[in-house]
Amino acid sequence: MSEGQSRRRVGIVGYGHLGQYLVRRLQEDGPQHGLELAFVWNRDANKLKGTVPAELQLGKLTKFLERCADIIVEVAHPCIAQTHGESFLKAADFMVGSPTALADAETELKLRKVAQQSGHTLYIPSGALWGGQDIQRMDERGMLQALTVTMVKHPNSFRLGGHLGELAQHARQERTVLYNGPVRGLCPLAPNNVNTMAAACLAAPSLGFDGVQGHLVADPDLPDYHVVEVEATGPGGFSVHTRRKNPAACGAVTGTATFAAFWSSLLVCHGHGGRVYLC
Ligand SMILES: NC(=O)c1ccc[n+]([C@@H]2O[C@H](COP(=O)([O-])OP(=O)(O)OC[C@H]3O[C@@H](n4cnc5c(N)ncnc54)[C@H](O)[C@@H]3O)[C@@H](O)[C@H]2O)c1
Structure with missing residues (x-):
């Protein structure tokens, strides 16, 4: 950071695994990257x-304006973006750590509109999505014809209720497909x-939550890593297929590499203007 340049103030919403990690990184390494902590909010203070x-x-989230944050990072729950995303974006850049929130069409529309009007950026962390920037560029050029994201985890790594929860129970014995279809229908379940799938939908707005296909699989033979596969196709037989193995503690929802990926995403969050940007 050059002399005279002020530090970007970061507000953290949520103090679970990701929130604690980001707060520690901001305290230890923030200053050398021109970042400082503006506030930390958690549902359980x-x-x-x-x-x-x-x-x-920060005691009350509605009082966030008093802390003059330049960027607010949600790492709590999708309901935060749905309830507070609009007011965050009016005042600051907003990195939404739970992008499944935007599978609600009204929320996505509302946040895209406020970003455009306010000039602030709605940042989507890539998380475990490999090649997200390439997908974004292909989409911008109108070259993306189809996109499928497959996520495979151990049954203990899912937090699922209802029908999918029952299927995940069954998967303790054998590999089981939990869902196959548009990502829109999977996010609420x-x-x-499936934040990684949601990030792919936001990187590819021409396909969006209805066009990007999600394939969710529980596999008892994957005790200590998660797999994310991305298949993209374009005109003239163009295709890309990536497979990412992310080490994860047994039963963990969030893979180890995802923590560092979030920090790297935060470092990118500056100067992209009133738009949605995969970081
Ligand atoms: N984008 C990605 O790739 C990615 C990766 C991992 C996690 N996530 C998402 O980030 C968020 C945080 O993940 P984590 O691993 O730190 O989770 P966590 O469970 O460790 O922490 C969540 C925190 O949010 C709070 N919280 C839970 N429900 C809430 C609610 N309804 N309203 C307000 N606060 C609530 C909890 O008290 C806790 O402090 C989750 O929504 C998770 O799905 C996204």
Whole structure:
């Protein structure tokens, strides 16, 4: 950071695994990257006591404006973007860590509109999505014809209720397909497990949540890593197929590499204007 340039102030919403990781990185490494912590909010404020300095704790999320954050990072729950995303974006850039929230068409439309009007950026972290920037560029050039994201995890790594929960139980014995179809229908069923698919939909707005296909699989033979495969096709027989293995503690929803990926995404969040941007 050059002399005279002010630091970007970062507000963190959610203090679970990702929130704690980002707060620690901001405290340890933020200054050398021109970043400083503006506030930390958590639904259960007791969790902040003793770990986050009192002056950085935000009691009521609706009071976020008082902390003058330049960028707000949601790492809590999809309902945060649906309820507060609009007011965040009016005041600051907003990195939505739970992009499954945007499978709700009204939320996506609303946030795209506010980004455009306010000039602030709605950032989507790539997470475990490999080649997201390439997908974004292909989509911008009108070259993306089809996109499928397959995610395979151990049955213990899913947090699912209802029908999908029952299927995941069955998968303790054998590899089981939990869902195969448009990502739009899957996000409300598995909001914490398919953020990577949602990121792909936002990188490819010409296909969007209705056009991008999601394939969710539980496999008891994958105890310590998650797999994400991306297949993209374009004109004239063009195709790309990637397969990413992400080490993950047994039963963990979030893979180890995803933490560092979130930090790298945050470092990119500057100067993209009033649009949605995969970072
Ligand atoms: N984009 C990605 O690739 C990616 C990867 C991992 C996790 N995520 C998402 O990021 C979010 C945080 O992940 P995590 O691993 O830190 O989860 P976590 O469960 O460790 O932490 C979640 C935090 O949010 C709070 N919270 C839970 N429900 C809430 C609600 N309804 N309203 C307000 N606060 C609530 C919890 O109290 C907790 O502090 C989750 O939504 C998860 O799905 C996204």
